[in-house]
Amino acid sequence: MAISKEDFQTLIEKLTAQNVTLVAVSKIQPLQKILQLYELGQRDFGENYVQELVEKQSKLPTDIKWHFLGPLQSHKVKYIAPFVNIIHGVDSLKLLKEINKQGKSNNRSINVLLQIHLATEATKFGLDNSELDTIINQISESPLTHVKIMGLMGMATYTDDVELINKEFKSLKQLFDLYKNSNVENLHFEILSMGMSADYKLAIEGGSNMIRIGTLLFGARGMKDLL
Ligand SMILES: *Cc1c(COP(=O)(O)O)cnc(C)c1O
Numbered sequence: 001m002a003i004s005k006e007d008f009q010t011l012i013e014k015l016t017a018q019n020v021t022l023v024a025v026s027k028i029q030p031l032q033k034i035l036q037l038y039e040l041g042q043r044d045f046g047e048n049y050v051q052e053l054v055e056k057q058s059k060l061p062t063d064i065k066w067h068f069l070g071p072l073q074s075h076k077v078k079y080i081a082p083f084v085n086i087i088h089g090v091d092s093l094k095l096l097k098e099i100n101k102q103g104k105s106n107n108r109s110i111n112v113l114l115q116i117h118l119a120t121e122a123t124k125f126g127l128d129n130s131e132l133d134t135i136i137n138q139i140s141e142s143p144l145t146h147v148k149i150m151g152l153m154g155m156a157t158y159t160d161d162v163e164l165i166n167k168e169f170k171s172l173k174q175l176f177d178l179y180k181n182s183n184v185e186n187l188h189f190e191i192l193s194m195g196m197s198a199d200y201k202l203a204i205e206g207g208s209n210m211i212r213i214g215t216l217l218f219g220a221r222g223m224k225d226l227l
Contacts, residue, residue, distance in 0.1 A: 001036055002219035008040055015211070020204055023067050023193075025214030027052065028221040031059055037217065038064065044085070046212050050076040057083055069212060071125060074098040086111040088153045088193055088212075091127050093135050096147055103146030111150045113193050116175060118168040119157040126154065129175065136184055143186040151191035152176050156199055165199050169206030176207070 003011070015022050025046040026034045034045060038061060046067040047053035057066055065085035072087060074095055080087075081102035090096055090112045103110040114135065117126030127135065139149065152175060156168040172194055180189040195203025195211035203211060214221065 001033060001217070002215070003217050005040060008037070008042075008217070012041070018204060019209055021191075021210045023069075023210060023212045024217050025069065025196075025212050026056070026218065027069075027214065029214075029218045031056060033218055034060060046088070046214075050079050053084075054079050067212070077102045081110060082106050082108075084110065086113060086150065086191070088113045089115045089125075091115045091125055093138055096135070096139070096144060100144040100147045109146050109148050111148045113151050113153040113191060114149065116152055116154045116172055118154040118172055120164075121157060124155050132175070136179065136187065140185045140187075148188050149186070151180075151189045151193065153193035155196070156194070156203075158198065162202065165202050166206060169194055169199075169203055169208070173207040 012022065021044060022042070023044045023046040024037055024042050027046070027048040034056070043063060044065045044067060046069045047056065048070040050072070053066060053068065057064070066080075066083060068080055068084050068087045068089070070089050072089055072095065077095070077098045081099070087099060087110065090099070091114070096112065099110050099112060114132060115126040116132060117124060117128055152172060154168070154172045156165045159165065173192065176189065176192045179187055191210050192208050193210040193212065194206070194208040197213050197216040200211040200213060
């Protein structure tokens with residue numbers, strides 16, 4: 001573990017005082033490291049790959065709340081639909097409809113966050129403001145019965161430029177507040193998921209209430225095939 005037990009507990013105390021939920025991003029990390037954090041009380045874990053998540057879920061305690069991060073292909077939703085707690089990276093109506101369909105066949109409602117494109121890097125995906133607006137309008141007109149839209153998620157540019165990061169987080173917070181305070185039906189805006197190992201403090205200052213941290217907790221990620 002990259003973080004000591006004491007430092008982890010201090011971190012959790014600070015986050016709890018600020019009403020911020022920690023998602024421990026355990027992608028490419030072995031089961032044993034996940035269990036070490038679990039034993040310290042951590043329950044929210046995040047994964048990026050469907051197959052890896054399904055395997056880990058089947059081997060780890062059932063009270064873990066699993067978060068799916070990153071791009072998700074529609075045809076793979078069915079594998080995680082029975083148990084996933086929140087899907088963070090939803091960026092199309094097509095994907096939302098598939099999640100709804102799989103929620104229905106599992107007789108449950110699935111929590112999702114819509115991902116907004118913030119960063120200057122082209123590799124980070126997500127919706128722009130007008131695409132978000134289009135999706136939200138469609139949802140309010142024809143509600144999805146088995147999807148709960150809990151808020152927004154975004155990733156800032158990976159840079160030392162604090163001003164740029166602050167600007168990106170601020171724009172996401174404003175967008176979040178806009179919909180949270182709107183009267184649009186069928187939205188349950190409560191969660192603003194922003195902040196990773198390198199920028200979580202800025203994210204919390206900027207209004208985040210859910211941070212996704214991997215490297216800082218577990219250390220650098222090894223090669224995937226060393227699992
Ligand atoms: C991997 C990942 C993280 C964690 O990144 P760290 O820099 O290791 O904290 C957070 N969010 C998403 C979407 C990720 O893919």
